[in-house]
Each structure stands twice: as C-alpha cells, then as structure tokens.
Amino acid sequence: MYYIQNNVTPLHVASKWGNSAVVERLLAAGAQIECFTRDGLTPLHCAARSGHSQVIQLLLNSGANYSAKTRSGLTALHMAAQGDHPECAKLLILHGANVDDVTFDNLTALHVAAHCGSVKVAKILLDAHSDLDARARNGFTPLHIACKKNRIKVVELFLKHGCQVDIATESGLTPIHVAAFMGNTNIVVMLLKHNADPNAQTMHNETSLHLASRAGRIETVKLLLRNGAIVDAKSRGNQTCLHVASLLGNCELISILLQGGANVQTVTKDGHSALHVATKAGHDEAVKLLLESGAQCDVMTKSGFTPLHLAAKYSRLKPAELLIEAGAPLDIPGRNGLTPLHLASHYGSVNVVRALLDKGASTRQQTKNGYTPLHVAAQRCQVDVARQILKAKADPNAESRNGFTPLHLAAQDGSVEMVKLLLDYKAKVNARAKNGLTPMHLAAQEDSVKAAEVLFAAGAELDPTTKAGYTPLHTACHFGQINMLKFLISKGCNVNARTELGSSTLHLAAQQGHPQVIYTLLESGADPNLKNNSGWTAGHVAQHQHYLNIFEVLRRVTTSIESWEEIESYDEQVEGPMDAMIDQKQRQRMDKYESHRVSGIPRLELEKPDVMGEHPVTDTEDDQGEDSIDEGIAYPTGSSQYLQTKNSNEAFINGDGFRASGQLLKRVGQGSKEFGGSGSQNIGSIGDCGGLEWNFVPDNAPICRKPITSGFLVSFLVDARGGSMRASRHPGLRIMVPPSAASAPTRVTCRMLRPERTAAPPQLNDGEGLACRIIELGPHPCQFNSPVLLEIPHFAAIRGRQREIVILRSDDSETWKEHSLEATDQANLPEQGVNLEVDITLPKEN
Template sequence: NAPVDAQGKNGVTPLHVASHYDHQNVALLLLEKGASPHATAKNGHTPLHIAARKNQMSIATSLLQYGAQANAESKAGFTPLHLSSQEGHHEMSALLLEHKANPDHQARNGLTPMHLCAQEDRVNVAQVLVKHGADTQAPTKAGYTPLHVASHFGQANMIRYLLQEGADVNASTAIGYTPLHQAAQQGHCHIVNILLENNADPNAITNNGQTSLKIAQKLGYISVLDSLKPVTEAVTTPDQPPPSEEKYRVVAPEAMHETFMSDSEEEGGEDTVLSDQPYRYLTVDEMKSLGDDSLPIDVTRDERHDSNKMALSSEFPPTAGLEDSISPQHASMVQSGISVTDFADNINIERQSHVGKLHWKNFLVSFLVDARGGAMRGCRHSGVRIIVPPRSAAQPTRITCRYVKPQRTMHPPPLMEGEALASRVLELGPVGAKFLGPVIMEVPHFASLRGKEREIVILRSDNGETWREHNIDMSEEIVHDVLNDCFEPEDLAQLDELGGGRICRYVTYDFPQYFAVISRIRQEVHAIGPEGGMVSSTVVPQVQAVFPQGALTKKIKVGLQVNLFKPRKGVAPEKLRKISVNHVPKKKRFSLIW
C-alpha cells in the first residue's frame, strides 16, 4: 500500500530515482501503478529531465508514452531538450522533438537549446534542431545569439555550422557586442580569423566605444592584435562615442545556472541532479544543488542535523543505511546523551579540553572550525588542504570549499597572453569571512613551470565579477611559522614530502568567493622612480630594462617578462635577428621579440 508518488523532503519521487539509475523495469512498474510522470523535484525537474540528461532512452520513451510533457520547465525555465542538447545526446533530442518539444523554447534568461549546443560545440544536436525548425539567430534577454556564445567559448565547429546556416556574423547584443568582440575579448585568435574570413566587421563598436582591436589591446592578446590591426580602420566619426577610459570589464553571455552543484563536481565527476552516490542529497545539505537554479546557491549553511535528529529520535528509529554511517564513537556519544549533530557532518572531531598540535581530518565539501583550529584535507581527488591555526577563527564557522569549472562562473578569470589556469577555480564560503590569524591554503596544480621560466600566481574574486592578484607580504615566513607551530616535526616532514613540487601554498586572512591558480611567464617586478633604475630577468640575466634618471615622473611598478622559444627549423638566422616593439599606452606594456 505504499504510495507510488511518495516524495522525499525535497520532492524527489521513486520515479526520479528509477530514471536516474536507468532501472527500466522499476520505472515501468511505477508508471503502471499510477506514478505521475509530471512529478517535480525542488528545482522543478521532472523524471524526463533526468532521463534526458542521462540519455536514458528507454525510460524517456516510457515516460512520454505515459503522458510526460516534453516542454516541462524547471524553475529557471529549462526543458528536457535544453539538457539533452547541452550534453550532446542527439538521439534523445530527436525523440523529444518528435514528441512536440519546442526547439526554440527560451528559459527565463532567454537561452534556447541552440545556445547550449553552441556553448558545448554540439554540432550533431544542432543539426537535429535545425531539421525541426530551430532558429539559429534567437537572442537571449541580453541579446546574445548562438554565434555570440560559440565565439565566446571558442567553439570553431559550431561557428562554421552556424555561418553555413546563415547566422548573422555582425549581430550585436544589447550593449553592442558582436561575435568578433566576444572572440577578441576571450583571446580566441583562430575564432577571430574565422569570423574575419566570413566578413565580420572589425570596425564595429560597442555602446561604450570599444572596437575588437581596443578590447584585445586592453587585455594584452598579442596574436589577436596581429589579426585585427591590418583590417581595422582608425577612423572616428562624429556620432561615435569616445572609447571608455575605465578598466575593461569582461562581459559574458547568459549561462545555464541549472548548475547541478553536486559533490561529485569536486572530483571532476558528472554534473547531474543526482550524484551516483546513494541518495545523500535527500538531506537538505545535498539538496542545496536542487535549489532555484536561476540564483546563486548558498552552500554555507548545513541543515543535515535536522534530518539526523528525526532519524535518531525514539519515534523514528535510524535506518540501516544511517546506522552504517555512524561510527562506534558517535554511537556511544548518542547513548550517553550527546547528540551526533553537535559535530561536523563530514568529520569526527574529538572534543579536547586543550588546544594542542593539529591533526589531519578529512572533509567532503564543508567542515566546522572553531577557536581550536583545524587541519582539513579534501578526501576526494582534489587534494585541497586548509590549515586554520588555533585562535584564528573568532567563532564557530562552517567552511565550504570545492572546485568549480571556470565556465560555471559568471565571469571566469581574465587571462593574458601566455597565461592559463593551473587548476580548477576554488569556491569558498562563507564569502567575506575574516579570520584573526593567517589561514593556509594548499592547492595542487598541473602547471609546467620549466624551471624558472614560468611562475604561479593567485587571483581572487571577492564578488564573482572582478578579479585581482592575491598578495600577502612575507607569506613564506608566515607559512613557515604556522606549520612549525601547528604540527609535530614528523607530521611536518610528511607534509613536505606529500607536497612535492605540485602544491601551491598561499596565505589568506579572509575568504573571497573564488580563488584561481594561474600559470604565467615569470615576471620580475620592481618599483622604479624618477631616480631611474634597472630591471633584470632571473631567467636570462642578459635581458635588462634600464630606465635613465628622469625617464619616469613618479614611482611605478615595472614588470619584465622573458618568453623563451626555439626558432623553427630551416629558418635563416638573419631572419630571426630583428627587434619588434609593440606599445600599448594604457597598459604601458611592451613586447620585444629578438
């Protein structure tokens, strides 16, 4: 007599579960017993949404036969066709379209399935959509067409297909950006060349007076400049707005914030509504991923203890699965009257009466830290470690730490020529939390530093929109003092051994929203004033920049980078012995090639 549409705390029904795990017989049995194919989870997803994203063809067919709506919307307005298009499931997309799915359905932010195909370079799905009458030039709320999106994300195959289908290469957004502006902003030189070959207008200006060339100049994309300079006319018309003198702000098209912020994303796993772990997300903490997908999700609060209290009460005895997850130590504490919920959900913390040396604990996404401090280590593949020294936390604080893909952020880290991400972006919470002492972050990276040729720098974003370099004076001395104070000598030796050369270690006194580890050409920075001075390279000591006395009117920071490369075989030496200088006045940036 169990109800077939029984809902979990967050609206998940047995049919959602069967759809996720592709249990076809179970799903068919539930449907035969009257289970509703229209049931929605907390974020508005129906079983068909899950089947479409997971490419469960048999279950999707059964759901549609039992009346599931192919145009069912999530809270943010995304349909199953949006999800199958983004994942590149062309057969699933064709099935949905055959059952009257709207190929031009717009989410609340205006994204259509074609936009998501453009974002992920899913040409095969785009062809299916066009076959069913999809519009290749549908704009979002901000005016971005699929060609804008493909240009922004550097998807060359999708760009060629859209242009072949007659997409307007000079379409502009609400703020005047063309696909060429987006490609130049992102530094996609090959995309710029494709657009120029297809008659993109290099002289088009944005609402604030920026050409594609100006944007590339401000962001320092040398290769993009080389492509745009020969075709851009430096002509100012009376009605043309003057170029903005402010610092350039990167703009990006709308994205699907059906972000599926599951714990599995931290280890690089799939981004699904349901993770492949048993249904942890049925507690409120995991169901943060199923919140309103049109808004930023707050993962800084954990309410799992509410469900634990219910499970451990006399009226609701714990299930077998919950008993298995409670350690013997916790079980004894429950019997003695101490609630399991007094402790962090991801770790077992022993209550000690004194503050001593730190010992490593593991965490999944979040952990609780108080005045005693803590040394936390990500127990998944991430390898992230956080060391909070004793007396650094002013009050008990739940800290969240997880990896996110750069494209999942509204404004990814701006990268100059020769720069690249050396790991995924690290998202922290609570945003703006301040500490009384230094907190050490250890993040593994995959950068190839080539000896001293390249270096690692840390960028931080306090609000998710603007990025700046994260600098702490005397950080190496601070790290050394904290590690010696917090760990026993044998633990410290093991820590250094595990770190090796692939760990980036830095200090912070507060938490931004994002940290990003960037690899770039080594830069020598010195402060030089009117008295003059010299900047020399540690990579090639013979490379020097000399500033005579009086060359500068005030004291400024001067940076010098040396990029080593081997000449191509068969090129005559006399053709290489030349110097070219590229000067961008706003940035005081010079590029010399010898």
C-alpha cells in the same frame, strides 16, 4: 667449511635428521657451530624444530648459542614450541633459554605453542613462569591466538592457569570476540563459563554478537543470545546485528535475531533501517522477510531516502516490486524533492522506472529546481528511460524553475537520439527559458553540431536572442566552439549581430581569446571596425585582455582606429592610482554606471552570457534554500559562475548521492555549525576575484597593482603582474601567480591527462586505483621567483560522513590546505602579495 644451496652446511643437515654420530664427528673436525642459513637458521634451530634432544645436548655442550635468532626473530625455544617437543624445550630452558624471548613481532614461545596447539610445550613454558598475558605487536595474547586457531586443549590449559579472560587488544578485541568471529562455539562456551563478557565492545563499539553476525556464524549467534548477549547492541554508527545480517542477506540469521527480540525499526546514525540496508544490497528474500516482520517502508534516512528511493537508485527491481506491493509511497519527495522516479531516471534503472510507472508514479512531480523525471532522464541521456516516461503521458514541455525544458538539457548534452525522441513527442523546438536561452543556444555552447542539425531541421530559429542579446552565434564565439560557428555561418547567421552591450561576435572571441574563431569570422565577413556601447573595437578588447596574437591580427584589419596608444595608457591609469583612491561604494557605483573616463575612453564592461543556472539538486548535500544564483560562465572577470558541461562528464555520483552534470556548484553546509556567515555563497566563483575589493589602505609605499584575472582552456600567458587564471573546462581548477613571480612573459599550460598517456604514472599500492585524471603543468623546467598557488576541487568527507566538494590549494605540491569557503578577496590576498594569515587547514587523508 662446505656449503650447499642457501648456506646449508652438513652440520645443518645432520642436526635436522638427528644423526648424532655425524654431528659429533663434524664438531670434532672443527665444523662451525654458529653458521646461519639464508633464513638465519642455526643447527640448533634445526634440531629443536625436529625434536632431536640428543643433538641439542651435543650442540649446547659445544657452545651453541640458545639465544640465536632467525631473520624473523625465532629462537630454538620457539622452534621446539612449534613442533611440540617438550624434551627439547626442557633442555633449552635448563641451559638458560629465556622463556619470554620475543620475535620481531613480539611473539613469545607461548604464542607459538598456542598457534600450533602444542599443549605439552605450553605446559612446560607455564611451569617455567612464562608470561601468560604477553602481548604480540597486534595486541594478541596467547589466549587470543588459541581462540582464533580453535585450540581447545590450549585454551583449557590457559584458563586453568588463570589467564585474563577479558583482556583486550588496542582495538578492543577480547578472546570472546575472536572466538565468536571464527565460529569456534566450544571455545565461546568455555569463555562464557569463565565469566567472559558477551557484551564487551571493541573500539568500534561492536560486541561479539556483531562479529559472529558479520561472519555468519549461526550457532555462535544462538549461543550468545542464550547467554545474555544484547540483540540490539549498537556499534559506533548505531548499527545493530540486524543491520549486519540484512547487509549479508542472511535470512536464517535475520530470523534468529528477530526471534531473539531484535527491533526491526531500529535505524543507524544516518537513519538507515534494516529494510534500507537489505534493499540497497539487493537481497530480495531479506526484504520480503523484513516486510513480513513489520518493517515500515516509508521511513526516511537523514539524506531523505525511503527504501524505495534506494531500490530506484541501485536498480533493485525485485525489492522495488516488494516494497510497492507492501504499500510504499510512490511519489514521496526526499531531499530536494527527489522522488524514486527521479532517482531511477537519473541512474538509468529502466526496469524500476517501468515498475513505478505501472503502479501510477507521477511523471509531473518536480524537484526544488523544478525538474521532472523527464528533465533528469534528458540531462543524463537516458533515452530508454525517457521513452518510458513519455509513453506514460509526461509533458515534454514541462519547465524547470528557471524555465528550461527537457529539450534544453538534451541539446546541451548533445544527444541526437534524445533530441529526436523529444521532438517526436512534440517538444517545442524554440522554447525559451526565463533568460531567453533556447535549445539552439545550448547546442552552440557545447559545440553539438549534430544536435543543432536536428533542431534546425525541426524548425529551430538560428538568431533568437537572450536577455543579454546573445544569439547562438554569439554563444559559439564566446565559448570558442568552432564547429558550431561554421555550421551557423553556413546557415546564413549574421556575423555582425550585436548583444545588448553592443558587442559583435568578434568582440566576444577577442574577449575570450579564441584565435581560430577570429580567423573564421574575418573570413566570413565580420567587421573589425564595429564598436561596442563603450566605444571599444574588438582589437581594443584583445589588447585589454593581453591576447597579443589576436590583437596583432585585428590591428592589421581595423581601419577606423588611428592610434592604439591611448588604450595602453588607459590600463595604467584606471587600474593603477585610481584603484587606491576610490572607496568601495564609489567603485561599485562606477562599475555599475561606467561613469568615469580616462583619455575619453569608457571603462570596458566584459560580456557575460546567459547560461543554464539551475539550483543544484543533490541527494548528498544539505539543502541550500531558495537563494538566487549568479548566472555567468567562463569569462575572465566579473561576477560569474561555472556551468558544468558534458565535457567535464563528472556526474558526481559518489556514495549515496549525485549531482547532475550541468548543475551549478554551490557551497555546502550553509547553515551548519562548522561554517559561519550567512547567505548563499559559491565555491570559487570568478566573481570573488574579478572586481577585487582590496580592503587595506596603502602606507607610504608603491601602490600595488591588481593581478590579471582571466580564464583559460589549455594555456595562458602570465607576466610580472601575475594573475588569477581559472580553467574554463574544469570548474574550480585555478592557478594563481603572485605579482613579480614571473621574470619574463611565460606561457603556462595545464592539461588533464589519462593515466595511460603519462610517461611516469603515479605509483599505486595493491587494490588502489586512480579516481580522477592527472594534471600536467608546463613548461618544464620553469622557475618562478615565488611560489605559485594551485587550487583543485576535491571530493572529501571532512565534516562528518556526507561527501562534499572542497577546494584544496598548495604552493609546493606537498602541503595542501582547504580554501576558505567564504571565497572572499580577503582570503585570497596572501597569495596575491598582501600579508594576511589564512588559518584554515585541511586534515591529511589516509
């Protein structure tokens, strides 16, 4: 047998070109009749596709298999239908070819004839009783395909033979849906004459009018409206055709729908009117047309947005001007008190800000947490926006609910330009919040040396104290900000200043585990012999926190302690048997008053700095009321909350909302039906596992010891006691190592990597992209005796369409569950060695 490229034989070539004499000679010479090309074509396929009935007869007489299929499942009859060769089709059917034989996609020869417009073959197939309503894999019948390809003659033939005119696919598409979407008006007319339902709905409740509108088929829309299509029919999200047209900005289509009786005030399930949709998409002419048709510009969505809010958020200047001219309220408060000016300030819409201010928008309007538009601009480092607001006579010293000024927020962000701008407009450089924080404290917290230099040059105090007694130097030491530490020391700050609990800067650095800070403080004259109000030196604190390297450094320079052994026995006595003996009320009383002693050493009270704890302002989540929020940050134990810093740089701008960076994360849906409980609860606060109240009574068994709870920057050391370690830089990220999981002291590292810096980045499909960084855990390889739990904050839309933050946890990296929003110790006990069930599961995402 002689083959050429792709396994094509001489018999294939002769069959394709219809050379019956050569075919006959090849067959007589013993040519293999069932030879296949690389695509699975036989000589019979080639002859049928080209319409050579004489060659087909020769091949069939020689025993050719009329049921042979190509790689995609096509038979010779499919090929004859493709080329519309009726004689070939008759011949194959006469020799026994199955008229309803299907390809791997369940396509019959009639499907192929409908696709190619092969009317003659289609008639032969129907005369041979081919299934007129056969379904392909996607549910399409031959009529669906003919409607899609605009095969008018084929559609006439199918209708004449009595096909089901309203037959639907699994997704609910009928032939009239397909024809309307493709704009095949003549076929729509034919279907309507055969009583096709123009208001039939898909599984998404879309009618043929919806699909015609979505595709911009003007003539088809007119035809459907004349033949009984409901103009205000609503899809699953209560979206009408007018919403669809407004999204496209198709003014001609909008006019036709309005003339057909469309209600311009109809809103979707989320409360969006057509005016909202057109404004958000930035279609100026559509906005103008809707306003002229009577659309109301003060209607609010369920998220608390008017069309002007959306214009401000998405920087739609022309729609904003049109709305203002139409009388849209400028200072109407939306969700959490956000006005259009707040949103324009947050998203940096300078032109919209200018337009709002020119028409008299208030610069003093406050959100529920007391933020003015200037606060928002300062927090988001929108310098140009802030300049416009300040020119409009905004108060640079306006205070939020907790007493923070725009300068506080600018200092926290570290924006030198913003700090200078506010100072130029007479912002108070030493303004104090209600907890005593000054801008210098926040600059120290974020290691913003350049901002601190500007503040200092403007007369900022270097040693102001908060209610907890923290100076900026204490704050820098607590957060491990070495550059701010050096700056403050160079300006003469007291390295031995004390907090209200008597802690020095060394105590705080030892508590938080910052060795570089310890070295710098010691070199600058910090006294390691100082004791806090409980009688602990910095060395005691480091030993208690299990920072062994820091402890060794401090032990060598501390001269006031003769023996370090009693502090070691203290841990065992306090955290061992006594935890099992005292009840919950006793524990709370003892924690509060530090009333019990072991070996004469008081219980250690860890420092908690004053932080910016504002009530979160968001345009996506349900309002949480006026509940108080715990204030604390990034310390190992005790009641605490995380403050999102500029380093996290996660402004949570997703969907239709934002949560400004620097805001506390608070539980979503407090009053929703999906969640029980009462009061304000915070997702994943350290306080939930710091002073653990273990609600069980031990039987006659060894007393279980509480795991260590701490925070970490990049790595932490874990031993047989296990631990609950929370990332200081990335709120919500937590690693829980059960007791006895580590056979030996092990240093665990956790880094956030960018995709381009990974050796083996995750595989992505076409059109996909990473929305976050990659978490790298080490060491590798490392074997633990039991599963280690990882918790990661994640954006999801689990309960409805509002986006929210949920905590996903996994102990095998394959199966992820949603962490209980109650975040109590009871919910954490299974991962800490106590056998209780947690029945909250997270639905898998597509």
